[in-house]
Amino acid sequence: MKKIILLIMIMVIGATAQSQILITLLLGDKLNQPGLEFGLEGGVNWSQISGLDSKDFLTTFNMGFYFDIRLKNQLSLYTGVLVKANLGVDELSDNDIKNLDETFFNYTDGTRVEGEYRHRMNYFLVPILFKYKFKNQIHIAAGPQVGLMYNSWVEFNSDVDGKEATIKDYNKDQINKIDAGIAVGLGYRLFKGTGWTISAKYYYGFVDVYKSISNTKNSSIFLEMCIPVGAGTKTKKKK
Numbered sequence: 001m002k003k004i005i006l007l008i009m010i011m012v013i014g015a016t017a018q019s020q021i022l023i024t025l026l027l028g029d030k031l032n033q034p035g036l037e038f039g040l041e042g043g044v045n046w047s048q049i050s051g052l053d054s055k056d057f058l059t060t061f062n063m064g065f066y067f068d069i070r071l072k073n074q075l076s077l078y079t080g081v082l083v084k085a086n087l088g089v090d091e092l093s094d095n096d097i098k099n100l101d102e103t104f105f106n107y108t109d110g111t112r113v114e115g116e117y118r119h120r121m122n123y124f125l126v127p128i129l130f131k132y133k134f135k136n137q138i139h140i141a142a143g144p145q146v147g148l149m150y151n152s153w154v155e156f157n158s159d160v161d162g163k164e165a166t167i168k169d170y171n172k173d174q175i176n177k178i179d180a181g182i183a184v185g186l187g188y189r190l191f192k193g194t195g196w197t198i199s200a201k202y203y204y205g206f207v208d209v210y211k212s213i214s215n216t217k218n219s220s221i222f223l224e225m226c227i228p229v230g231a232g233t234k235t236k237k238k239k
Contacts, residue, residue: 037068041080043224045087049119049209051216053093058118060086064125066226074133078141082125087147087179087218092117092154099213102154102169115158115165121175121209122151127183127201137189145203147179147218174211179218181205187226197226 042063048055066080097104097117105113129143152172158165187199205218 035070037228039066039226039228040064041066041082041224041226042084043222045085045220045222047087047089047218047220049087049089049216049218051213052089052096052099054089054091054096056090057221058086058088058090058120060088060120062086062125062222062224068131074135076131076133078129078131078143079127082123085123085125085147086120087123087220088118088120090116090118092119097154100154100171100174100210102171105156105158105167113158114160115156118155118157120153120155121149121172123147123149123179129183129185133189137192139187139189139197139199141183141185141187141199141201143183145181145183147205149175149177149179175209176207176211179205179207179209181207181218185222196228199224199226 040063042061044059044061046057046059048057062082062085064080064082064084066078069077069079071077092100092102094104100119102117105115107113125145125147127143127145129141129145131139131141133139149172151170152175153168153170156165156167156169181204183201183203185199185201187197189195189197199222201222201224203218203220203222207217208214209216209218
């Protein structure tokens with residue numbers, strides 16, 4: 001039943017499950033051990049890029065797997081990989097588009113096509129957070145986070161007279177592949193500490209997003225659900 005619930009949540013989140021996610025479902029029972037919790041995490045995040053005119057958040061979904069490794073008493077190390085994660089910014093200004101060396105789309109008479117530009121980047125995100133759990137099931141977490149960019153594009157979306165169009169200009173060669181920064185988070189464990197965890201996390205990058213534009217840093221707010229795979233079954237057997 002738990003695996004069915006996990007599959008339903010994957011569909012709700014709206015991301016295509018990749019091989020890494022399927023492995024977590026198959027091996028979750030074996031990976032969960034005393035002092036080690038393994039599971040799926042996913043949710044929504046709102047991201048920006050500093051140094052640009054646009055301050056509009058890009059809203060995207062994310063999904064991955066996590067390890068919660070107990071170090072001592074109530075202190076643990078939280079890590080894993082968000083294998084489906086996006087960072088970027090929404091509603092780029094004309095000045096932003098020029099600085100990114102992007103094209104303005106015009107009709108044959110030279111007038112601008114109405115629409116919005118956004119920048120979206122695909123990352124593998126790896127948090128390495130020290131997590132402290134209080135007795136009331138609330139936890140706080142802080143530590144570095146590293147990202148590997150594997151795709152990037154500026155996207156133009158228009159809807160004129162009922163005709164929708166999306167044009168993508170891929171520009172990953174202009175983006176620094178490695179992103180790194182600091183993350184802090186707060187969460188709560190449901191069902192008296194034996195169930196899912198709801199958490200919020202803020203990330204701020206220290207590396208420039210663009211190779212040719214300084215002071216452009218990634219930042220994002222993550223709202224996530226962490227679902228242990230097989231841990232509940234092991235707990236019942238132990239009791």
